[in-house]
Amino acid sequence: MDEITEIYNKLGGIISEDDFRKRVDEKVDQMSGLCDMKTAAMLVAHDLGVTDTVKDIIKIKDITADIGNVSFVAKVTSILDVREFNRNDGTIGRVGTVKVADETGSIKLTLWDDRADIIKDGSVEVGDSLEITGYAKDGYSGTEINIGKYGLMRQTDQKVEVSMQSQKIADIKDGMSDINISGKLLDISDVRNFQKKDGNPGRVMNILIGDETGKIRVTLWDEKVDSTTSLNLDDAVEIINGYARTNNFSQQVEVQIGNHGVLRKTEANVEYKESYTPIADIIPGESYSIKGFVSGLGELREFEKDDGTSNMVSNIYVSDDTGRIRVALWGDHALLVDELDIETPIEIIDAYSKSGYEDIELSAGNRTRITIK
């Protein structure tokens, strides 16, 4: 029995075999040689509403550029934006990229025109399982699957196990995309409202997450801000499809969660241990965490900033067995001075060091956490 008959037999006699073969020939013509008979037969079956004709579903690791048309089932791991371009004939084309994975690997799908539109309209999202039929070819970063007019992409209930290769925080570099990390939620900022360059209102906030290799600031844009509402400090969270940028001000690499990024709670086991610096080792221009006891208390002061707003500051001294340092407590932290006594054990997490009034000092601002034992 040939492959076409094999596929026909799965149709349950909804049309005659002659009719089926005729349609398959038409499909091959339509596709102007872009697909073989077997693929055309599957496509015709698909047109007739029969989708499980694809028996020899391939695994991603077995897809090579010379394989031609392939069918496989995979889970969407990241979605990149759609780009428009001008065709020579004057029409506007669209091209989009989606990354999918199964238990054997991951591969990029290049989606053309109508297929690309499903990214824009949100009918495909990270985490969806898809049946995919497309054409394998060499792309910019290895083998890719092209899905145009005659490709297939449809939701399926089939379970896809994806061994998501997640990175560690210490490995994140400027410019990286497709970042998957998990970590412990260490800090949550307020939401800031701002006006975008195009005049529209924007929202932005930050969280701080840590794993066993370090910690990193994460920026959430617009509606992604809302994904923090159900989260609590110390939760294990995961980030899917983030991208990394160096912050102009701090010169630190941060993870951005934009349109297609995801932040959510995870069951993953995440270890984070704060690392404390001996006071004697502090040099200016870095962020530090210290653990010690209060060894000096100043006055709470109110002052007016250059921009006319008012703020508070108080200074304390903290000592450990290596040295003593002045710590300026800004904003709400300043009020803490009233609760402290000499010898109160204190931990100051993520304070910024600089050459100060007398010597090196630490600034405890709105990114700093302070705990008193």
Added chain:
DNA sequence: CCCCCCCC
């Protein structure tokens, strides 16, 4: 695409 790290 945003915001910081400000006082005496």
